[in-house]
Amino acid sequence: VFSSSKLDDDYIEKIEEALITSDISFGTSNEIIEDLKKMISKEKELNQDKIQNALKKVIKDKISKDFPLIDFNNKKTIFLIVGVNGAGKTTTVGKLANFYKNEGRNVLIAACDTFRAAGKEQMEIWGEKIGIPVVTGKENQDPASVAHDASIMLKEKDFDVLIIDTAGRLHNKKHLMEELAKIKRTVSKAAGISPQETIIVIDASLGQNSIAQIEQFKELIDVSGIIITKLDGSAKGGIIIDAISKLNLPVRFIGTGEKIDDISEFSPEMFVDNIF
């Protein structure tokens, strides 16, 4: 894609295009280019590989923060999975539950999307597929009460991990964000512990609105991590650079398809390689 051995205006414009079309924000793309210029100013001889490698290093440095690992030290760990409509939450709950089951943990799923047509049936089918029990309620039952029942099951039975699927909601819908806060409070009360992880699922094909989503969800229900889905598509998911470097949130996993094993732990190296 790049075929020049010095950082002239044309080359810089090509780099800017590559960054912005990866859904990296304008401001951050400029920062990356400035950092790149600084990094290679010390080089006596430039070539295409050196510039490419420096560019990758600049981006990798922005997303390689040292975040604490997910804390499984309590006897019981609770994941609340949230995000806007269609991001991939229900599918991700299935994949994540299976991932932790393969680590030898005793997982329980709560199907707290009681609103959308066939929301709970979709989660139930996933549960059957992976051999993990799913707590459900009736259609249009208060999702907080389903969360309550699942929390009691976690507390009283031999489960180590509870993963809660919630209905999709746009972050600008105040009453829906309040419903989510209520689900979280209900879980804390019933389980005796607050959910350790509130993870927002972000669709890699979306643009800068993802940042607004993360900010709003963080402000209204306090998010602890991100899972970015659909990275098997043509979009590069560049918004996670700002999510990590500016919003200070870890990307825990990436979704790379619709099958059960299409989930992997986030790797800054692989992410940057995928951009170029």
Place this chain on the structure above:
Amino acid sequence: NLSSKLEKVFKHLRGFGKLSEKNIEDALKDVRLSLLEADVNYLIVKEFIENVKNKAIGEKVMDSLTPSQQMIKIIRDEMVELLGQSEPLDIKAKPPVIILLAGLQGSGKTTTAGKLALYLSRIKRSVYLVPADIYRPAAILQLKKIGASINIPVYDTRNEANPDEKPVQIVQNAINIAEKYAYDTIIIDTAGRLEIDEPLMNELKELKNKFNPNEILFVADSMLGQSAVNVAKKFNDTLGISGVILTKVDGDSRGGAALSIKKTINKPIKFIGVGEKLSDFEVFHGDRIAERILG
């Protein structure tokens, strides 16, 4: 917002006497940034800015007494022209008219199938919903529940008699039933798929070649980013899209993908989804979306 930003820029520039071409270019830097923040595609922004600049010079914005107002008008008019108008659905053909919905995973196709069904039933069409997504868990049930909620019949895909039905058989069987029971409009819901997934794109192509739908509607999330151009182009090149439906417009995204998609495939944006209820469905208005994109 953009107009107050431009006012500020021009006020500052007027202080140095007559405006120059360079002043226009500098003022447009803010417009460029605003459009990129709104998720309009990088290359489309480049072209848009170039066209606006040439119009501004051609219309002598530099000599104007109200350059920022004139500039904003040029920008707004250019945007509205590019976004185009809605066009009616092509449902004049001999029944059953066939409408096929296609798009990326999670864009809102199944919900939109219900919205379209409700919309058409209100103008006295007799609609038949067809679940052709055989992959997603509970997709068929989802469309059945949607149909039941609005009293629209739904084809019984993969019932006990036909447990391994594939999309081609599903659509053929549904057409046979529609003809038998005089349903005049068939709406086919398909599985979400990546535009780079060849086998699944071929599945859609096969449906198109066999059944020649009167409408092939590309259902796109209004929050899409820079890749909207690639996605729209591939769906259009493969299928010949007849129209676009933008969903989740009730969010707070600026929706620049609308411009990216329209500019790339030049097919009319016909409807927008503005909520999760089946009645949250409106005809597309370019001027309203232009306002949003320009912020």
